[in-house]
Amino acid sequence: MNTLVNYLETMFAQLPRNAQTWRLKEDLLATMEEKYNELKAEGRSENEAVGIVISEFGNIDELMQELEMTPLVSGAQPRVLTAHEVEDYLQMRRRSAFNIALGVAIIIFGVAFMMLINMLLGEGSQFMTMSEDSAGLISIVVLLACVVPGIALFGYNGSKNEPYEYMQRQFQLPNALWEEINQRKSAFMPTYKLVIWLGVVICIASPILLFVPMIFNEDASGYGVAAMLFALAIAVFLFIYWGNIKEGFSVVLQTED
Structure with a gap:
């Protein structure tokens, strides 16, 4: 489970830290944890469950486009x-x-x-x-x-x-x-x-x-x-x-x- 949390932290590090990104991260983490628990209940191993969850939810580019969120430019950190x-x-x-x-x-x-x-x-x-x-x-x-x-x-x-x-x-x-x-x-x-x-x-x-x-x-x-x-x-x-x-x-x- 810590792997998912750490993965999200890394993925969201490129985005501004504000209310919108905080809520998005919390919602995404809840969804990923739910999917992870379902896979574990089916008998999947931890590594297999984590891999499947990341492959399904690990790309937030579409969400960023829908919410008109822009990644931070390197060297221009707020x-x-x-x-x-x-x-x-x-x-x-x-x-x-x-x-x-x-x-x-x-x-x-x-x-x-x-x-x-x-x-x-x-x-x-x-x-x-x-x-x-x-x-x-x-x-x-x-x-x-x-x-x-x-x-x-x-x-x-x-x-x-x-x-x-x-x-x-x-x-x-x-x-x-x-x-x-x-x-x-x-x-x-x-x-x-x-x-x-x-x-x-x-x-x-x-x-x-x-x-x-x-x-x-x-x-x-x-x-x-x-x-x-x-x-x-x-x-x-x-x-x-x-x-x-x-x-x-x-x-x-x-x-x-």
């Missing part, structure tokens, strides 16, 4: 990532996800605060009345105070991603490391689905906030709009943050979700 490099990249994606999500949420918060200030300080306000120009100026200042940090986070995030540009090129993972990362992604997915579900619920329920203030005051619709924007900012943060973390796993595993 980079093999270490566990440390993969962990650094995943941690970077988590930080990057937080920065992007926070930047977008802050900008949306800025729009909500602008509307809220106009309602609180504008003409006809029950709290404090200012001229329309003064209230507008304050609201714009608050908006800029949110937009500028949000944009700054995007720029900062881009500079931190530059050292990991090699992840956009061809690379390989050792089989054991690929399996470990795949297990981590599988453990992550239930939480991801729950958070996305929560974000969807927030988006669906947020329009209700438009009408709540109007129950108490027909002229308070602006408060409802601001509240809805606050809720949507939270949902957008959840989508971007958790979605980018999931995408990081997909990049490492070279899978498409």
Whole structure:
């Protein structure tokens, strides 16, 4: 049996190490082992059984053509990532996800605060009345105070991603490391689905906030709009943050979700 495993390892050494080739190798090994056991049950010797199995399943050229897989060119081997490099990249994606999500949420918060200030300080306000120009100026200042940090986070995030540009090129993972990362992604997915579900619920329920203030005051619709924007900012943060973390796993595993 070890002969079949070693043969497959040699045969797949010429192919990129990614999710597609890993699954193909596992499926092919299972098929070869099944055929080997059948031949042994028929009374064939080990050497004879191995020879028959290899002759039947030992050529993967047709499979490679069907899957449009290209063998690696000698001298142009892709980079093999270490566990440390993969962990650094995943941690970077988590930080990057937080920065992007926070930047977008802050900008949306800025729009909500602008509307809220106009309602609180504008003409006809029950709290404090200012001229329309003064209230507008304050609201714009608050908006800029949110937009500028949000944009700054995007720029900062881009500079931190530059050292990991090699992840956009061809690379390989050792089989054991690929399996470990795949297990981590599988453990992550239930939480991801729950958070996305929560974000969807927030988006669906947020329009209700438009009408709540109007129950108490027909002229308070602006408060409802601001509240809805606050809720949507939270949902957008959840989508971007958790979605980018999931995408990081997909990049490492070279899978498409």
